[in-house]
Amino acid sequence: xxxxxxxxxxxxxxxxxxxxxxxxxxxxxxxxxxxxxxxxxxxxxxxxxxxxxxxxxxxxxxxxxxxxxxxxxxxxxxxxxx
Amino acid sequence: xxxxxxxxxxxxxxxxxxxxxxxxxxxxxxxxxxxxxxxxxxxxxxxxxxxxxxxxxxxxxxxxxxxxxxxxxxxxxxxxxxxxxxxxxxxxxxxxxxxxxxxxxxxxxxxxxxxxxxxxxxxxxxxxxxxxxxxxxxxxxxxx
Numbered sequence: 558x559x560x561x562x563x564x565x566x567x568x569x570x571x572x573x574x575x576x577x578x579x580x581x582x583x584x585x586x587x588x589x590x591x592x593x594x595x596x597x598x599x600x601x602x603x604x605x606x607x608x609x610x611x612x613x614x615x616x617x618x619x620x621x622x623x624x625x626x627x628x629x630x631x632x633x634x635x636x637x638x639x
Numbered sequence: 640x641x642x643x644x645x646x647x648x649x650x651x652x653x654x655x656x657x658x659x660x661x662x663x664x665x666x667x668x669x670x671x672x673x674x675x676x677x678x679x680x681x682x683x684x685x686x687x688x689x690x691x692x693x694x695x696x697x698x699x700x701x702x703x704x705x706x707x708x709x710x711x712x713x714x715x716x717x718x719x720x721x722x723x724x725x726x727x728x729x730x731x732x733x734x735x736x737x738x739x740x741x742x743x744x745x746x747x748x749x750x751x752x753x754x755x756x757x758x759x760x761x762x763x764x765x766x767x768x769x770x771x772x773x774x775x776x777x778x779x780x781x782x783x
Contacts (some may be wrong), residue, residue: 566686567756568768602710612754631686631754636685637712637769638690638755639670639726639746 559584561624563595564631565602569609572601582624588613589620591630605632642694643687645717653729657709658667664735666742668728674721677762683716683725686754690714697748705741708732712745714755 560581565573573595577604582590588611596603603632613622624630640653650667672681673719687733694712701710710730719725726749759767 562687565759566754567684612686612689615686615692617752631689632754633686633754635752635770636750636755637757638685638753639673639750 558582559586559624559626561591561627562629564590564629565632566631569632569634573599574601574605575599580630584611584625586624587620588618588624588630590624591624592632594621595632596597602632603639610635611632640670640711640713642691642712643685643714644717647714647733648713648715648727649723650710650727650729653711653713653727654731655674656711657729657731659709659731662707662709662731662733662738664733664738665729665731665734665736667730668726668742668746669724670726670746670782671724671765672719672721673692676759678721678759679762680718680760681725682766684756684758685714685716687716689754693752693754694749697752700748701741701745704744705732707740710741710745712749713762714753716755718760745762 558581560579563578565576570576579631580594582594612631614629712728714726721747728745730738732738757769759769
């Protein structure tokens with residue numbers, strides 16, 4: 558098992574009802590597995606697209622990236638900076 | 640200089656970071672909050688730790704592409720009134736072609752890669768999250 562931090566931002570934080578949570582997943586695990594667990598724990602996040610943008614430890618990653626104990630996974634709405 | 644700030648942007652501070660007597664061309668880009676559709680202000684939020692690191696990566700890539708130039712940027716966060724700048728980029732290089740090209744590269748990468756979001760606040764008290772195409776995705780009452 559691995560405990561990871563999950564961060565939510567902007568609209569996704571509103572859907573989750575929080576901007577941070579700790580999630581435990583069975584290992585080996587990917588970002589996709591973390592997202593699947595998030596959808597179970599926070600039903601509001603089922604409105605998030607099935608393949609959202611994601612970051613792992615502050616870097617853009619694909620959803621099949623491996624996650625490990627202590628990692629930080631972020632689910633990112635489409636960007637609108639600038 | 641911090642790349643993310645909650646204060647009005649200072650072009651003079653950005654220019655001081657990039658200009659020198661070897662760099663004959665300087666280009667400044669400003670992104671400004673428009674007053675479309677009765678927008679009174681935009682509330683910018685960010686995944687700040689990642690945005691800081693991503694800005695450093697973009698600037699490092701820019702330096703690799705245009706090693707004789709210097710580029711920097713600041714993005715403002717928080718509530719920004721219509722008419723104020725939300726982003727400022729300054730690029731200086733020996734010649735104008737590199738200055739324009741490197742400035743353009745930075746704003747395009749910022750748009751694609753920086754985890755920053757905006758919520759438009761309207762005169763009637765409603766608020767709207769904005770997606771990259773400029774379309775509203777969620778509407779609700781202003782939360783501040």
